[in-house]
Amino acid sequence: MLTGLESVGAVATFGGRAVVEAFRPPYEAGEILRHIYQFGYRSAPLILTAGFAIGVVLSMHTRASLERFGAEALIPSGLAIALIRETGPLTTGLLVSGRVGAGIGAEIGAMNVTEQIDALEANAVDAFKFLAVTRIIACMIAMPLLTTLMNFAGIFGGYVAESVVSGMSWPLYFERSFLYIGFSDIIPATMKTIVFGYLIAVVSCYLGFTTSRGTEGVGEASTRSVVMASMLIILSDVVLVKIIFFFYPQVAS
Numbered sequence: 197m198l199t200g201l202e203s204v205g206a207v208a209t210f211g212g213r214a215v216v217e218a219f220r221p222p223y224e225a226g227e228i229l230r231h232i233y234q235f236g237y238r239s240a241p242l243i244l245t246a247g248f249a250i251g252v253v254l255s256m257h258t259r260a261s262l263e264r265f266g267a268e269a270l271i272p273s274g275l276a277i278a279l280i281r282e283t284g285p286l287t288t289g290l291l292v293s294g295r296v297g298a299g300i301g302a303e304i305g306a307m308n309v310t311e312q313i314d315a316l317e318a319n320a321v322d323a324f325k326f327l328a329v330t331r332i333i334a335c336m337i338a339m340p341l342l343t344t345l346m347n348f349a350g351i352f353g354g355y356v357a358e359s360v361v362s363g364m365s366w367p368l369y370f371e372r373s374f375l376y377i378g379f380s381d382i383i384p385a386t387m388k389t390i391v392f393g394y395l396i397a398v399v400s401c402y403l404g405f406t407t408s409r410g411t412e413g414v415g416e417a418s419t420r421s422v423v424m425a426s427m428l429i430i431l432s433d434v435v436l437v438k439i440i441f442f443f444y445p446q447v448a449s
Contacts (some may be wrong), residue, residue: 214398217324222325234299236342240345243345243349246287246349247346272355272358272364272373272375277376280381284346285388287346288389290430293422293426297397299418300396301422302415302418305417309413309414327401327405328397337393354373384443384444384447403420
């Protein structure tokens, strides 16, 4: 138990230091943009494919349920609400933790065991800021963008599935999808993925910086990054949903 609490404290200290360092120059804008490209643009095909598939599956399940009550007209609205409020953000977070989290943990871990981090420090480069803070900021920026892609890909997938069954047109489907959706649904659900991005990057960078035992340690850091980030995303999602319900009670209705 003490070891676990010590690890939690170390990760929290690491994340707090990253927040403080993010507001201090130099800001390494070029490095941040490079990581946004790696984490965001290069993750887009995975997010779009997963979102489309989830939209198709949700549409089929929603139709199977609502047909019993003669409420087929509510299929687009039900799918959009499910996607935007919860399914899209959570699925995006888990997918990014698998792709980006593992990459960050392995990359920084490899730099650590090959003493490249020490070489940066020897050249008067703040390795923590250059390697960790830039990745954390980039992941926090990329997550809402990827979540938006996931939501629209899911809605489009739902439209494809629905058009095959009922022949519904895209303008009508789009209109019905956002019939009961407001900014109080979209903004809080999308913004909470900033926290997901922060957790993914902090955990992965911390495990990379504390890697030991050579290549074996690099593989372990990569695996643990995915596991710990995914667990934290799921746990934090419970807390964030309660916070959203507190500030936006209409979302819970």
